[in-house]
Amino acid sequence: MSNLSPIIKSIQDVMRQDAGINGDAQRIEQMVWLLFLKVFDALEEELELTRNDYKSPIPAQLRWRSWAADPEGITGDELLAFVNGELFTTLKNLPADPVRNPRGWVVRGVFEDANNFMKSGQLLRQVINKLAAIDFNRQAERHQFNDLYEKILRDLQSAGNAGEFYTPRAVTQFMVDMVNPQLGERVLDPATGTGGFLVCAIEHLRKQVKNTEQEALLQKSIHGVEKKQLPHMLCVTNLLLHGVEVPSNIRHDNTLARPLREVTQADRVDVVLTNPPFGGIEEPGIEQGFPADIRTKETADLFLVLIKHILKVNGRAALVLPDGTLFGEGVKTRIKEQLLAECNLHTIVRLPNGVFAPYTGIKTNLLFFTKGRPTEAIWYYQHPYPEGVKNYNKTKPIRTEEFDVEKAWWGSEADGFTARVENERAWKVSIDQIKAANYNLDQKNPHAADVVSHDPEVLLSDYARLTAETQALRNQLKAILTESLSGARA
Numbered sequence: 001m002s003n004l005s006p007i008i009k010s011i012q013d014v015m016r017q018d019a020g021i022n023g024d025a026q027r028i029e030q031m032v033w034l035l036f037l038k039v040f041d042a043l044e045e046e047l048e049l050t051r052n053d054y055k056s057p058i059p060a061q062l063r064w065r066s067w068a069a070d071p072e073g074i075t076g077d078e079l080l081a082f083v084n085g086e087l088f089t090t091l092k093n094l095p096a097d098p099v100r101n102p103r104g105w106v107v108r109g110v111f112e113d114a115n116n117f118m119k120s121g122q123l124l125r126q127v128i129n130k131l132a133a134i135d136f137n138r139q140a141e142r143h144q145f146n147d148l149y150e151k152i153l154r155d156l157q158s159a160g161n162a163g164e165f166y167t168p169r170a171v172t173q174f175m176v177d178m179v180n181p182q183l184g185e186r187v188l189d190p191a192t193g194t195g196g197f198l199v200c201a202i203e204h205l206r207k208q209v210k211n212t213e214q215e216a217l218l219q220k221s222i223h224g225v226e227k228k229q230l231p232h233m234l235c236v237t238n239l240l241l242h243g244v245e246v247p248s249n250i251r252h253d254n255t256l257a258r259p260l261r262e263v264t265q266a267d268r269v270d271v272v273l274t275n276p277p278f279g280g281i282e283e284p285g286i287e288q289g290f291p292a293d294i295r296t297k298e299t300a301d302l303f304l305v306l307i308k309h310i311l312k313v314n315g316r317a318a319l320v321l322p323d324g325t326l327f328g329e330g331v332k333t334r335i336k337e338q339l340l341a342e343c344n345l346h347t348i349v350r351l352p353n354g355v356f357a358p359y360t361g362i363k364t365n366l367l368f369f370t371k372g373r374p375t376e377a378i379w380y381y382q383h384p385y386p387e388g389v390k391n392y393n394k395t396k397p398i399r400t401e402e403f404d405v406e407k408a409w410w411g412s413e414a415d416g417f418t419a420r421v422e423n424e425r426a427w428k429v430s431i432d433q434i435k436a437a438n439y440n441l442d443q444k445n446p447h448a449a450d451v452v453s454h455d456p457e458v459l460l461s462d463y464a465r466l467t468a469e470t471q472a473l474r475n476q477l478k479a480i481l482t483e484s485l486s487g488a489r490a
Contacts, residue, residue: 007133014126020119025230032233033114034131037064039237040107042136043245057096057104062087068128075125083116083124102248109252110236113229136241167193167275167320168355172200174403175273175318175366178347178410183208184217185270190255190306192224195235197273198250199242206243219244223269225255256282256302259289260309268312275320276303279362279471281479294338296331297479300324308339311371317343323363324473327442330480336439340431345369346413348441349406350382354392370413375431379417381406382425382445424448 008031015027041064047054060066067073067082074082091111096104118124181187181201189197205218222244226232232252239247278300287295287302294305300321307317325332326348339345349366356364369375383406385391392398409426411419422428424447434441 004134007130011127011130014123014130015118018118018120018123021117026115026117029115029230029233030117031127032230032237033111033116034068034128036110036233036237037068038131038134039136039240041065041069043240047245057094057101057107059090062090069132071129071132073125076121079121079124080116080119088114088116098248102246105248106236106246106250109250110233112252114233166356167196168398169196169200170398170400170402171320171351171355171366172196172273173400174406175368176200176204177407178368179271179273179316179318181205181271181273183214184221186221186223186268187271187273188223188225188269188310189274190225190272190310191274191276191303192226192235192250193231193275195224195238195250197275198222198224198235199238201271201273202239202242202244219246220249222247223249225251225253227252227254254286256286256299256306257289260291260306261289263310268310268315270312270315272307272311272315272317272319274303274307276300278322278325279475281475294331294335297482298331298476301328301332301335304339305335308343308371311343313372315371316369317371318366318368320364321367323365323442324476325441326365327440328476329438333439336441339369340375340434340439343369343371343375344373344413345375345378345441346417347379347381347410350380350445352383352385352392355398375434377428377430378434378441378443379420380427380429380443380445381409382448384425422447 011031012024012027015021015030021027021030040058044054044056044063056063067087073079088111091107092114094104094108095101096108098105116124118127176197181204183205187198187201187205189195192198202218202222205221206215209215209218222239224235226235229252232250236247236250239250276299280299281297282299282302284297287297290296290302290305294301296302304319304321304325307319311317325336345367347366347368349368351364351366353363356362383402386399386402389396405425409420409423411417420426420428425445427443427446429443433443437443
């Protein structure tokens with residue numbers, strides 16, 4: 001089996017020689033659309049063996065096997081002319097729709113905002129030939145490919161693309177396990193990114209599949225929306241590699257752009273699993289699709305409103321949110337008040353510093369709620385560092401087994417979590433206490449004494465976190481001032 005990491009690195013090294021590519025972000029985008037075509041072709045080979053009537057949505061001359069697979073195939077100016085002219089022009093304009101030609105719809109969605117940045121046909125041929133060393137028909141290589149996503153996102157972060165950060169597998173696994181989606185339920189990630197939550201949900205649901213009919217049901221149950229082109233391409237490729245034959249339910253769009261009043265019963269879902277962008281501001285006009293009393297330009301707040309709205313009655317959600325949402329006031333207070341009135345926010349898991357290092361130092365929380373009845377009390381659980389660990393980092397990330405204690409403590413929502421007990425890490429806060437605190441959800445652990453650390457790593461981490469939180473507050477203030485000025489002009 002080839003080692004994918006050196007291959008990917010060598011591809012990036014070749015791209016660095018090309019005058020048309022400027023920075024990691026463009027190198028990654030260039031690599032991803034090529035990977036998509038190769039993966040798509042590999043999966044088509046399998047379908048051709050199992051289905052006599054299979055017809056590719058991609059014209060024969062544009063399929064990977066026709067122009068890319070031969071290491072002695074077209075190169076130089078001829079290759080560039082083909083890619084820029086025929087390949088991209090055709091794939092961007094495929095006559096496809098999600099019902100009659102869903103595979104074509106997926107291909108067009110991947111390419112509609114993609115670009116070929118390379119100006120050297122010879123270097124492009126070198127890249128293509130290196131990709132040919134990867135055999136995506138082999139399960140082991142598919143599995144290994146998943147590990148490259150974190151590296152890709154780290155590269156994006158270093159390229160200055162703020163907001164694109166990886167949710168650790170340990171966190172997604174824990175959230176999926178606790179929400180426990182069931183076969184037949186519609187699962188949505190409205191800020192899909194590269195598809196980490198959806199992949200985890202697929203693996204969870206596939207354990208319940210016993211026949212082809214149930215597998216078909218699983219295929220239809222996974223939904224996602226991603227605003228940015230590059231993560232969308234990565235997500236679609238990721239789902240293809242995880243057995244979703246036609247990921248046509250993964251839309252390249254801004255979930256927040258659709259006014260809430262247009263959401264119908266048919267749009268509602270059973271499960272939401274997501275890590276929405278936070279610290280960001282939406283473009284002007286997006287907030288107009290939300291009720292007047294909770295309008296804001298802050299992305300994380302709008303997602304919280306959307307998730308509450310789009311859930312079915314008895315639907316369940318788990319999401320990552322920063323501390324700022326918990327203690328924030330103004331519009332945030334009204335959003336939290338409505339959330340607690342319409343949903344049972346039964347659990348908040350407070351994560352320690354460094355879980356999302358190196359992408360952000362902002363302290364984060366996992367919120368779990370069920371729609372349909374008001375919150376009577378909130379359980380908090382303070383996730384500890386493992387013994388001997390003072391802070392997470394890229395070499396010592398959070399691990400799946402660390403959540404075993406939370407899982408053992410969790411209990412069942414069906415009986416109101418009667419098995420839960422308070423301890424040094426877990427405590428319960430009544431809704432009356434929350435209301436008395438003006439819906440401040442930043443409730444401290446009453447069993448923990450304040451500890452002052454002088455460890456340089458901890459101090460630096462705290463400094464990074466506080467800096468990030470300060471910037472997030474600045475963004476909030478900017479949004480508030482913008483709203484106020486807009487109102488004054490109106």
